[in-house]
Amino acid sequence: MQYFKSDYMEGAHPLILERLSQTNMEKTSGYGTDEYCASARRKIAEACGCPQAEVHFMVGGTQTNATVITAVVRPYEGVIAAVTGHINQHEAGAVEAGGHKVLALPHHEGKLDAAEVDRYVTAFYQDPSWDHMVAPGMVYISHPTEYGTLYTLEELKALSAVCRKHKIPLFLDGARLGYGLAARDTDVTLKDIAALCDIFYIGGTKVGALFGEAVVMPQPGMIRQFDTIIKQRGVLLAKGRLLGLQFDTLFTDGLYVKIARHAIDMAERIVEGLKAYGYTFFIRPQSNQLFVTLENSLFEKLEQRVGFEVWEKRADGTTVVRIATSWATREEDVAELLEELKKK
Amino acid sequence: MQYFKSDYMEGAHPLILERLSQTNMEKTSGYGTDEYCASARRKIAEACGCPQAEVHFMVGGTQTNATVITAVVRPYEGVIAAVTGHINQHEAGAVEAGGHKVLALPHHEGKLDAAEVDRYVTAFYQDPSWDHMVAPGMVYISHPTEYGTLYTLEELKALSAVCRKHKIPLFLDGARLGYGLAARDTDVTLKDIAALCDIFYIGGTKVGALFGEAVVMPQPGMIRQFDTIIKQRGVLLAKGRLLGLQFDTLFTDGLYVKIARHAIDMAERIVEGLKAYGYTFFIRPQSNQLFVTLENSLFEKLEQRVGFEVWEKRADGTTVVRIATSWATREEDVAELLEELKKK
Amino acid sequence: MQYFKSDYMEGAHPLILERLSQTNMEKTSGYGTDEYCASARRKIAEACGCPQAEVHFMVGGTQTNATVITAVVRPYEGVIAAVTGHINQHEAGAVEAGGHKVLALPHHEGKLDAAEVDRYVTAFYQDPSWDHMVAPGMVYISHPTEYGTLYTLEELKALSAVCRKHKIPLFLDGARLGYGLAARDTDVTLKDIAALCDIFYIGGTKVGALFGEAVVMPQPGMIRQFDTIIKQRGVLLAKGRLLGLQFDTLFTDGLYVKIARHAIDMAERIVEGLKAYGYTFFIRPQSNQLFVTLENSLFEKLEQRVGFEVWEKRADGTTVVRIATSWATREEDVAELLEELKKK
Amino acid sequence: MQYFKSDYMEGAHPLILERLSQTNMEKTSGYGTDEYCASARRKIAEACGCPQAEVHFMVGGTQTNATVITAVVRPYEGVIAAVTGHINQHEAGAVEAGGHKVLALPHHEGKLDAAEVDRYVTAFYQDPSWDHMVAPGMVYISHPTEYGTLYTLEELKALSAVCRKHKIPLFLDGARLGYGLAARDTDVTLKDIAALCDIFYIGGTKVGALFGEAVVMPQPGMIRQFDTIIKQRGVLLAKGRLLGLQFDTLFTDGLYVKIARHAIDMAERIVEGLKAYGYTFFIRPQSNQLFVTLENSLFEKLEQRVGFEVWEKRADGTTVVRIATSWATREEDVAELLEELKKK
Known part of the structure; x- marks a missing residue:
């Protein structure tokens, strides 16, 4: 059978295991303050075409989604997502447990439609009761989506433009980003994503790592004290270098x-x-x-x-x-x- | 014009204002421990046909919804509501701020359909990923609904049966309950509601009081330390007798x-x-x-x-x-x- | 006996009841958008010596404390209070239920000492682990305190200076503020408070009203969408004019x-x-x-x-x-x- | 130098890395449902002298503390800890972010004193305002403590007896448990801990693993839907077998x-x-x-x-x-x- x-049924790419073995007995400082993390950050920022980008590592997708959303969204705001979005369906209510409503819009093969988002936000502020309702404070998309589909560059640009018009950050869940970037018919590159999204992450768990997601903020300083927030949610890995080593390996020679x-x-x-x-x-x-x-x-x-x-x-x-x-x-x-x- | x-554009029924004036300079203990609250509780329990019922007073509808839901629902559970339900639309995300997802089902003139709720809950536990999803932990209905419509006794019995079959508490938001009970074509009485719901409230704010909602639990002890939870959410009125006096008046001589x-x-x-x-x-x-x-x-x-x-x-x-x-x-x-x- | x-054992000052009776059958819009609230806001702002001040009304003290703190403090921050502070002792954990730690400092007859606050904050940022700890994001004081004691103007100025030096907002709980202002030996006026605090409230519940607390922000716009946050916490009174009428009465002719x-x-x-x-x-x-x-x-x-x-x-x-x-x-x-x- | x-400055014990390498390309189901986790659970339960014990795996200490506390403690309850306890000092307010107050008691070289806990709980319920205060809903201890100190068996029995007398669960943070069990002068065994605590965890991160904490509930079923709660908090590892493999290795031949x-x-x-x-x-x-x-x-x-x-x-x-x-x-x-x- x-x-x-x-x-995510296997372990990690052999180069990663090898690297973990080679460095196993080294002593490094904890919580992502080590040199391997620093090196991985530099390589990721470079691959994104944003040398100044801020990069943080977390262990899994659900925790990354919930932590980013909590950190970015104001208390009275929710997050727009496709009804099929992972945060709306398969994260056991993590976003709501953090205090925020998922504002579910129709999906189109798992994707949000930029015009629909625009109409939703516009209609929201026209509703006479809008200030008793949950304001859209973020747009969440996944790429590839939960249906394996991909945004075209045009679609992504349109979504980004809608978000910027309404001053709502665009967050891209890239738990399977590698498979999106490697797809045959895509015209979306990592640099495009970095240029069009306000915050996104590069998934390792499903693409060669034992675990690990790399959150990228093209504009550094977008979130104050993000590491403290990560710590508070219990998802700051003590031996942070394990994340650094894995992403450093994955972002060496285009692995x-x-x-x-x-x-x-x-x-x-x-x-x-x-x-x-x-x-x-x-x-x-x-x-x-x-x-x-x-x-x-x-x-x-x-x-x-x-x-x-x-x-x-x-x-x-x-x-x-x-x-x-x-x-x-x-x-x-x-x-x-x-x-x-x-x-x- | x-x-x-x-x-809720006017003050209170004149008898209530009169009663407040008469008792104004009396000294009573606070937080609902006074004799007026005790008397109101007895009259409400009697009107519900449940002398043993537990009754608590709060000030407004949104706080009552959010407090009851937080107190009843387990951390991993959400609350089923019609998509038009007040908690899903016009409470600024209060339920989510308390950590729980609203599981929105289609509405039928503002009402939930018992068969649809049954199918939803049944399908939920058949989903292979159900334990990564938000479990239905309560069913919320309003009567009258946000569209002024009313459940028939048969519909309410069907919903209650579905809830009991699945061991999910049924919560009725009665912010406008008086208007439902007084409607011409209804066959639902307060006693029916007390017999069919696990927890519900009788709205005062919209029906003659300055403010106030009376939460009724037909089975006392359903929520441990409910007054402490009310206090924690900041909605335990210091001069609780104001609530007692109003409901005592409203439940005297069928007012x-x-x-x-x-x-x-x-x-x-x-x-x-x-x-x-x-x-x-x-x-x-x-x-x-x-x-x-x-x-x-x-x-x-x-x-x-x-x-x-x-x-x-x-x-x-x-x-x-x-x-x-x-x-x-x-x-x-x-x-x-x-x-x-x-x-x- | x-x-x-x-x-808070009696009702309200007779002038308030009279006013409620006179206006009882008037129709006004809800949620504090009526003319009585507008008038009360103007009078309060004037009494504070800040015509531009933003004023919001809530029903009780615990809800005011919890709502203000949640609205102002960032996710990774807590609030400094005297160990005897109401938020630390007698609010059933409302601040923590909103996600924030109370950072309890020693009390001096119920008061915080400015020098101690200064040392605490300074030491906090010198701790090598500070970014894994709860950062001080607000200073909470009560005036009069839970022991009936009063800050001198000098003490309040010192606290304010420490807060401004560290860029931490100073929040004054004035649930009993009237008794502080009317005290024989105080040199602190309402205008001093408005000049020295970033946000504070004027208590009605304990000083002549049936209920009600008036939150004052001398610098308007300090909190985005504060009314939505108030609504979300369930403490935006539907018949908001009841609050407006009471404070309008209390702030007429120095009542x-x-x-x-x-x-x-x-x-x-x-x-x-x-x-x-x-x-x-x-x-x-x-x-x-x-x-x-x-x-x-x-x-x-x-x-x-x-x-x-x-x-x-x-x-x-x-x-x-x-x-x-x-x-x-x-x-x-x-x-x-x-x-x-x-x-x- | x-x-x-x-x-936690090094990687993992070589046997663990070896095991990860050997099994790397195997395909297993996710989220801890694999055979390696099952085997590790059996070995841990046996080592605890509780074959029926329920065992769950998480990645790090802070997330384990916060998740267990959230899952066990009721909304109106807090958790007693020594003032020096990790949850009170160095977890960035994770417990409060989950809605609960840490009730800090004095420490004695990092330890709680059973008699003081008893007096605290007894005094709590004697306080006339106890129902407006945060009720003690759990006792948290660490062993070894943050000061490296150890409870004696007598001390642990006394604490357990106090907790059982007051019907408050006792939770032991064993992030460094191995070092406690291996200490020269201790008379506390793993079986003692399983007999005296209601829930505890065995730390892997600091004792030979890359990461991992094994939560043990000697009485299975103590927490309903614990895996869903773990998922909701974002700390259910996708490739759960990594945890199973590590603990299986650590609990083979007394490693x-x-x-x-x-x-x-x-x-x-x-x-x-x-x-x-x-x-x-x-x-x-x-x-x-x-x-x-x-x-x-x-x-x-x-x-x-x-x-x-x-x-x-x-x-x-x-x-x-x-x-x-x-x-x-x-x-x-x-x-x-x-x-x-x-x-x-």
């Missing part, structure tokens, strides 16, 4: 995008195979997450043999499943998977 | 429903008039809030002369306005209002 | 200080009597709260006949009781109290 | 205590050396943290050469420094350190 349930491209290659091979076998995609495949629609009868036969994630049971008698590749997916696993799916 | 914008009925009478008179003049109701009138659809051109003419609340600007070129009567609405005001609306 | 347990002075007169009469009878004061009497030390045996005899508040059972076999006068204390009650205490 | 600033004993041995060697050189200990050394009092002039000479942590600048012209050994401290580092300190 092949497991393609998610992109981050290189290993992400492998996942894209494997995903494409699966897409081609499935198309050939006549499978239907629920969402047009764009990165490393593939959403396939199956008749329930077929689903029941397959689920014993193929390790995919059940995404949605639909009223029309079909099941949507997710197949995710990763930096670690082996060619022989893909071959075996296709073999299994061929049998249907 | 006649003001029908809301049902509460009696004065609410007057609002219903006045509303009916307006409904008849408007129907005769050919106006269209956006929602079928059921209690003291009337929602009228106006062509924008007509709206613009009227808004200078008639004090209603703009509810919604619709894409079809109409405006929905709200006209609210209250215990204090005078017959001559109604006559004058109808006169104005006749002129269109 | 005479009750001197607290200064506020005039009625407070009566409490001071009554307190002085009690002080003189008790001194003549040989009683000992635990704290030098300065305003309307008197703290008397009694041998336990004497206390047990008296407590059946005299309605004071038990403040503290001390290890040395004495009990400290509090006697509070108010604007409503009658001369005959004082006479009777002294008669009772004479008998010991 | 030798660094003895803290016990955890074995490596901790090395730190104790190294600490003892330093203690003996320092005593011989005439240094004075601020606190009697008991585990792996040593607190040495230095004249400021001596301190200034040494700080260039010796990497200790500045603990406290005292008014008497001395500086207290901390020297911490760890599982990773090398004998030659100790020798070099002693050499440096000899020179004074």
